[in-house]
Amino acid sequence: MADPLIFNPLTYDPAHFDTETRRLLRATIDWFESRGKRRIIEDYRSRAWLGDFLEFSAKEGLFATFLTPASATDREDGRWDTARIAALNEIFGFYGLDYWYAWQVTILGLGPVWQSDNAAARDRAAELLSQGEVFAFGLSEKAHGADIYSTDMLLAPDGDGGFLATGSKYYIGNGNAAGLVSVFGRRTDVEGPDGYVFFAADSRHPAYHLVKNVVDSSKYVSEFRLDGYPVGPDDVLHTGRAAFDAALNTVNVGKFNLCTASIGICEHAMYEAVTHARNRILYGRPVTAFPHVRRELADAYVRLVGMKLFSDRAVDYFRSAGPDDRRYLLFNPMTKMKVTTEGEKVIDLMWDVVAAKGFEKDTYFAQAAVEIRSLPKLEGTVHVNLALILKFMRNHLLDPAGYEPVATRLDAADDAFLFRQGPARGLGSVRFHDWRPAFDAYAAVPNVARFREQADALCDFVARIAPDERQSRDLDFLLSVGQLFALVVHGQLILEQARLTGLDEDVLDELFSVLVRDFSAHAVELHGKDSASGEQQDWAVAAIRRPVVDEARSARVWERVEALSGAYEMAL
Numbered sequence: 001m002a003d004p005l006i007f008n009p010l011t012y013d014p015a016h017f018d019t020e021t022r023r024l025l026r027a028t029i030d031w032f033e034s035r036g037k038r039r040i041i042e043d044y045r046s047r048a049w050l051g052d053f054l055e056f057s058a059k060e061g062l063f064a065t066f067l068t069p070a071s072a073t074d075r076e077d078g079r080w081d082t083a084r085i086a087a088l089n090e091i092f093g094f095y096g097l098d099y100w101y102a103w104q105v106t107i108l109g110l111g112p113v114w115q116s117d118n119a120a121a122r123d124r125a126a127e128l129l130s131q132g133e134v135f136a137f138g139l140s141e142k143a144h145g146a147d148i149y150s151t152d153m154l155l156a157p158d159g160d161g162g163f164l165a166t167g168s169k170y171y172i173g174n175g176n177a178a179g180l181v182s183v184f185g186r187r188t189d190v191e192g193p194d195g196y197v198f199f200a201a202d203s204r205h206p207a208y209h210l211v212k213n214v215v216d217s218s219k220y221v222s223e224f225r226l227d228g229y230p231v232g233p234d235d236v237l238h239t240g241r242a243a244f245d246a247a248l249n250t251v252n253v254g255k256f257n258l259c260t261a262s263i264g265i266c267e268h269a270m271y272e273a274v275t276h277a278r279n280r281i282l283y284g285r286p287v288t289a290f291p292h293v294r295r296e297l298a299d300a301y302v303r304l305v306g307m308k309l310f311s312d313r314a315v316d317y318f319r320s321a322g323p324d325d326r327r328y329l330l331f332n333p334m335t336k337m338k339v340t341t342e343g344e345k346v347i348d349l350m351w352d353v354v355a356a357k358g359f360e361k362d363t364y365f366a367q368a369a370v371e372i373r374s375l376p377k378l379e380g381t382v383h384v385n386l387a388l389i390l391k392f393m394r395n396h397l398l399d400p401a402g403y404e405p406v407a408t409r410l411d412a413a414d415d416a417f418l419f420r421q422g423p424a425r426g427l428g429s430v431r432f433h434d435w436r437p438a439f440d441a442y443a444a445v446p447n448v449a450r451f452r453e454q455a456d457a458l459c460d461f462v463a464r465i466a467p468d469e470r471q472s473r474d475l476d477f478l479l480s481v482g483q484l485f486a487l488v489v490h491g492q493l494i495l496e497q498a499r500l501t502g503l504d505e506d507v508l509d510e511l512f513s514v515l516v517r518d519f520s521a522h523a524v525e526l527h528g529k530d531s532a533s534g535e536q537q538d539w540a541v542a543a544i545r546r547p548v549v550d551e552a553r554s555a556r557v558w559e560r561v562e563a564l565s566g567a568y569e570m571a572l
Contacts, residue, residue, distance in 0.1 A: 002567060003560060003563065003564060003567070005305050005308065005507070006267050006270065006304070006564065007090055007091075007094060007263075007264065007267045008567060008568050009029045009032075009033060009094070009568065009570075010568055012025075012026070012029060014026075014087060016410045017083075017084055017087070017410070017412070018077065018412045020065065020076075020077040021077065021081075021084045021412070024060060024061075024062055024065060024066070025084070025087060025088065025091065027060055027062075028060075028062065028088065028091055028092075029091060031053075031056050032091075032095040033570065033571060035052075036570070036571055036572055037362075037364070037570040037571065037572050038362075038572045040095060040096055040570075041361070041362065041363075041364070041367070043096075043098075043218065044096060044098060044218060044367050045361065047216065047217055047218050048218055049176075049177075049218060049220065050098060050099060050102050050218060053099055053102070054102065054132060054134065055132070057132060058131065058132020059132075061075070061130070062088075063103065063106060063129055063132070063134075064078065064126075064129040064130045064132075065077055065078050066080075066081070066084060066085055066088060067080065067085075067106065067107060067110055067129060068080070068126055068129055069114055069414055069416060069419065070414040070416075071414070071416065072114065072122050072123075072125070072126045073126055077412075079412070079413070079414040079415075080114070080414055080415050080416070080418065080419070081319075081412065081413065081414065081415060082256070082315050082318045082319050082409075082415050082418075083315050083319065083409060083410050085107075085257065086256075086257070086260045086311065086312075086315050087260075088103070089103075089104075089257045089259075089260035089261045089264065090260045090261070090263050090264040090267075091264060092261060092264065093260065093261035093262065093263065093264025093265045093268075094264035094265070094267055094268045095264075095268070096367065096371075097219075097261060097265065097367075097371040097374070097375075098217065098218040098219050100257075100261045100264075101173055101219045102134055102173070102174060102219070104173070104254065104257050104258075104261070105134075105135070105136055105137055105172075105173030105174045106134045106135040106136075106174065106178075107135075107253070107254045107257060108135075108136075108137035108173075108182075108250055108251075108254040108255075109134075109135025109136045109137045109174070109178060109180060109181060109182050110125060110129075110135050110182075111137070111182070111246070111249070111250025111251075111253050111254055111419075112137075112182040112198045112237045112238060112243075112246045112247070112250055113125045113135075113180070113182060113200065113237060114419040115237075115238070115246050115249060115250070115419045115420070115421075116198075116237040116238060116246075118234065118236065118237055120234040121200050121234060121235065121236075121237055124180065124200070124234075125180055125200075128179040128180055131179070133177075133178070133179030133180070134174045134177055134178055134179065135174065135178050135179065135180050135181070135182070136172050136173060136174040136175050136178035136180075136181040136182070136203070136222075137172065137173070137181075137182055137250065137254070138153075138169040138172050138175070138181045138182060138183035138184060138201070138224075139169070139172075139184050139247055140169065140170055140171050140172070141153070141167075141168065141169055141170050142168065142170035142171075142223065148184055148196075148244065148247055151167075151184055151185055151186055151196075152167050152168075153165060153166075153167035153168070153169065153183060153184065153185030153186070153226070154166055154167050154185060154186065154187075154188050155185050155186065155187050155188065155197050155199070155231060156187075156188045156189075157187070157188075157189055158230070161232075161233065162230060162231055162232045162233065162235075163187070163197070163199075163230075163231040164228045164229065164230060164231070165183070165185055165199065165201070165226045165228075165229040165230075165231050166226055166227055166228055166229070167185060167225070167226060168211070168223065168224065168225040168226070169183065169222075169223070169224055169225075170214065170223045171214060171221055171222075171223075172221065172222045172223070172224060173219060173220065173221050173222070174220060174222075175203060175210065175220065175221075175222025175223075175224045176203065176210055176213070176220040176222050177203060177220065178202075178203045179202065179203070179204075180200050180201070180202065181200070181201045181202070181203055181208075181224075182198060182199075182200060182237060182250075183198070183199055183200070183201050183226070184196070184197075184198050184243065184247055185197050185198075185199070193240060193241050193244060194239075194240045194241070195240075196238075196239065196240055196241070196243035196244050197231075197236060197238070197239050197243055198236075198237040198238040198239075198243040198246050198247070199231045199235045199236050199237055200235045200237060201226065201229055201231075201235070203224070205229065207226055207227050207228055207229040207230065208224060208225075208226060208229060209224060209225045209226070209227060210222060210223075210224050211223040211224055211225055241423070244424070245421075245422070245423055245424045248424035249418075249419075249421040249424055252328070252329065252332050252418070252421065252424075253418045253419075255332065255336050255378070256314070256318065256332055256335050256336070258335065258336050258339070258340050258375045258376075258378060259307065259310075259311040259314070259335035259336070259339035259340060260311055261375060262307065262339060262340045262342075262343035262372065262375045263304070263307050263308055263311060263339070263343070265343065265347075265368045265371060265372050265375075266300075266304050266307070266343050266346045266347060266368070266372070267304065268364050268368065268570075269346075269347060269350060269364060269365045269368040269369075270300065270301070270304065270346070270350060270564060271564055271567060271568045271569065272354070272363055272364055272365045272569075273297070273300075273350035273351075273353055273354050273365065274288075274297060274561060274562070274564040274565045275564070275565045275566055275567075275569065276354050276357055277293060277297065277353050277354065277565075278562060278565035278566075279565070287353065288562060288565075293353050294558050294561075296349045296350070296352055296353050297349070297350065297353060297558075297561050298510065298554065298557055298558055298561050299349055299514055300345075300346045300349040300350050301557070301560070301561045301564075302507060302510045302511040302514055302557065303342050303345055303346050303349075303511070303514060304342075304346050305503075305507055305511060306342065306490070306494050306511050306514075306515075307339045307342050307343065307346070309493070309494045309497040309498060309501075309503070310334070310335070310338070310339060310490055310493045310494050310497070311335055311339055312497050313493040313494075313496050313497035313500075314328070314331040314332075314334070314335055314493060315409060316406050316407065316408055316409045317331050317406060318331070318332075318415065318418070319409035319413070319415050320406045320407075320409060321417050321418070322417050323417075323422065325403065326430045327403075327430065327431075327432055327433075329392070329427060329430055330389065330392040330396065330430065330432070330489065331489075331493070333385040333386075333388045333389050334385075334389065334486060334489055334490065334493075336376070336385050337376060337382050337385035337386060337389070337486070338486045338489075338490050340372075340375040340376040341376050341382060343372050343375060343376075344372055344373065344376065346372075347368060347369055347372045350365075351365075351369055364570070383475065383479055386478075386479050386482035386483065386486065387475065387478065387479070387482065388427075389482055389485060389486055389489075390478060390481065390482045390485065391427045391428055392427065392430060392432070393462060393481075393482075393485045394462060394466075395428070395429075395430065395431055395432060396432045396435065396485075396489065397435070397458065397459050397462055397485070397488070398459060398462060398463060399431070400431070400432060400433055400434035400435070401431035401432065401433065402433075403432075403433040408500050435455075435488065435489075435492045438491075438492045438493075438495040438496050438499070439451075439452045439455065439491070439492070439495060441495065441499055442495055442498070442499075442505075442508065445505055445508055445509050445512065446509060446548035446550070447509050447510075447511075447512035447513040447515075447516055447547050447548050448491075448495065448508065448509070448512045450512070450513075450516050450545050450547060450548055451491055451512050451515050451516050451519065451545075453545060454487075454516065454519045454520075454523075454543055454545055455488045455491070457539070457542065457543040458484050458485065458488060458543070460539070461481075461484075461536070461539055461543075465533065465535045465536050465539060467481065468533075470531065471531050474529075474530075474531045476529065476530075476531075477526075477529045477530075477531045477532065480522060480525050480526040480529055481526065483522040483525075484519060484522050484523065484526070487515060487518055487519050487522070490515070491512070491515055494508075494511070495508075506553050506556045506557050507557055507560070509548075509550070509553055510553060510554060510557045512547075513547035513548065513549075514547075516545050516546075516547040517547060519543070519545070520543070520544040520545055520546075523540040523541075523543040523544055524540065524544065526540045527540035527541060
């Protein structure tokens, strides 16, 4: 019997979606399955451009249906629906991150367009999508990275009300083939933030020069240069502060996709790892008979379940967001940082089990072990997202606000607010609902209760011995605090989703035994920081907890893990 918590292409039936969404998700799975494992691995190894995949997508209208807001399309089923976008992310990740990447950077390229009031540009984007074109997001530069304050893409007035754009962009996905590239730059005749401009460029234009693919991969992560590229009124998407806001708000929409791609990678790798370990005989016994192997695979399993629970619940907050509810601004960096780093841990745990098998060229695992590393690093790296998460810590832990409960959001609705988020500032004023009821509902689960003690201890830390002015300038110290806070938020949304889905309490208890260990490990790390005060060191030692051990519970969870052996194997 298939495990309902882990995606299995052989049994997948997204009955919670509308008919056309189900058809497209199933058609995508069938395309990959018919292509076969050998062909997909060979395309990955040979760094082949994804022409066949994009041809399939164009024929089915996949990108056009999923990525055109209802306001910009006549398609009956066209809308921007974060729930079904997340489902497709997981499928792409399951079969190969290269496919997901072409889709992901298309989402980023569309962000500034769908936020724009430029009707001509919006119409052009909708038409390009209907033709099966991909898009690109021209933000980062070789000298500055994503530091948009320092852009060297310069727009000089052409004397006729337009501009000539000159400069280069670096690390731009789909830059080799994008029908529309959203490019960030600044005017040469206007100083300060009023001079920012987001404009649309075409990679096929003579003034657009493709330099190279900066990575050794099927992903075309381009360097390109514009030399006197003509920018007319129909090409201008945003000017001034609105261009700056469009850049950050696009990241809020697009980088959320990192979490579900990571989940898909881990799921496919887990089938391979458990199947290999269960059928590998050492010293006359299956590898899975060894206690340390069972622990590693069980830890990987429950961490993966936690990734899915958190991400699914975060979708609900994205879809229910509005001007007076911006909780998604915390859950977004959590998905970019916490879920993706959990994915690295899942792969590492399984890799310790499969060992040399994980390098073999005919396995999915070999590419999973490489690609899982990229996801926490594709936007801002872990430390940038942790620093962002810290901005919400005091309000989240100590000053809850009253909100109506957010329901599970699987309805066929357009998430229009994501393209009218408004100014990208005021993070310190964002309020959150009380995190405690999610824990109270599972107070009888031993390791949830044990973790709750640690969460309460963190509240005491923030209220009584929070970082002082000197420590607030010590990012190394702050990041340790950020890891502790991230665990509380992670646990909260896991518990909310567990309640909504009726998660087996054995799995939940085993998952929280892992989180208790994680909190203790980060407390030890904080204890050792150079700038930690005596009081903070004492607090760190006092916050360490041992998980509640239950051998019968662990054995029942192991049965679920072992049942994954042979449950799915991709046809050659």
